[in-house]
Amino acid sequence: MSLVRASDVAYEQLRQEIIDWVLKPGTLLGEIETAERIGVSRTPIREALARLAAEGLVAASGRTAIVAPLSHKHVVELFELREALETQAARLAARRRDPERFAALLTEFRRGPEEGQPLDGRRPYFLSSELDSAIDEAADSRYLRSALEDIRGQIARVRFHARSNADRLSQATFEHTQIVEAILEGDEVFAAQVTAVHLRNSLADVLGSLPG
Numbered sequence: 001m002s003l004v005r006a007s008d009v010a011y012e013q014l015r016q017e018i019i020d021w022v023l024k025p026g027t028l029l030g031e032i033e034t035a036e037r038i039g040v041s042r043t044p045i046r047e048a049l050a051r052l053a054a055e056g057l058v059a060a061s062g063r064t065a066i067v068a069p070l071s072h073k074h075v076v077e078l079f080e081l082r083e084a085l086e087t088q089a090a091r092l093a094a095r096r097r098d099p100e101r102f103a104a105l106l107t108e109f110r111r112g113p114e115e116g117q118p119l120d121g122r123r124p125y126f127l128s129s130e131l132d133s134a135i136d137e138a139a140d141s142r143y144l145r146s147a148l149e150d151i152r153g154q155i156a157r158v159r160f161h162a163r164s165n166a167d168r169l170s171q172a173t174f175e176h177t178q179i180v181e182a183i184l185e186g187d188e189v190f191a192a193q194v195t196a197v198h199l200r201n202s203l204a205d206v207l208g209s210l211p212g
Contacts, residue, residue, distance in 0.1 A: 006040040010048035013038055018057050018067055019156045029058065029065040055153045070157065072207055078154055079203040083196055085148050090191040092139035094183045101134055102184040109177040131176055138183070158206050168205045175201065 014034070017023045035045045049065045052058035059068045108127055132152075136145045175198035182191035 006044035007047040010034075010038050010040050010044045011051050014048055014052060015055075015057065015153060018052070019153065019160065021157070021160055023067045025067050025070045027067040029067065031063075031065075052153075055150060057153050057157065070210070072210065075158055075206060075210060076203065078151060078158065079199055079206075082151060082155065083199045085144060085151075086135075086199060087192040087195045089135050089139045089141070089144055089148065090179060090183065090195040091188040092141055092144070093135040094186050094188040094191040096140055097138045097183050097186065099184060101138075102180055105131060105134055106177065106180045106184060109173060109180055127173070128176060131180065135183070158210075168201075172198065172202065 014023070014029070023029070029049060031042045031045050031049075035042045038045070049058055049060065053060045053065070057068055058065050060066075105127070108130075132148075136148065139145070175194060178194040179191060179198065182194055
């Protein structure tokens, strides 16, 4: 395994463990212990931790690194930034959209579970990621996309504790459907408005489910 590859492996594993709350906020990430657990040397771990710190998932002070704390204030500030970025991305996507791609997404969002089958809690998050990608590409703004990518790891970590809320999953799917419809119709104003409503509802849900 090359040094670069080892660093990528360490980064991906630690990032996923943080997002999935396997590594909880405040967990100490010692280089030696983490390297032994993942099965790489300390240098790739150091590089991976630096990347995670740049994303806001790890807090580092000197040689000490911990999983970044996640307070209610931090979540509110994250969603304030997210709303500013994502409403603008939705406006641009409505302006520059590929109708065929958003029409296909609309079909997927409108398709409910098979008759007699329970709601698949993973599907809304998969479709949400697909929508993010479609909006990023349609908006066609490198700086906006870069800013969004910088916070998506933190967003994914916050989302984890809202996944068990079936009512919210259904409501979020409806909100996503409205966003896709607005973009498909080229309605920039409505696309931004429904995106803002979706994010404010998501924030309220997350704050109600976040561990104290």
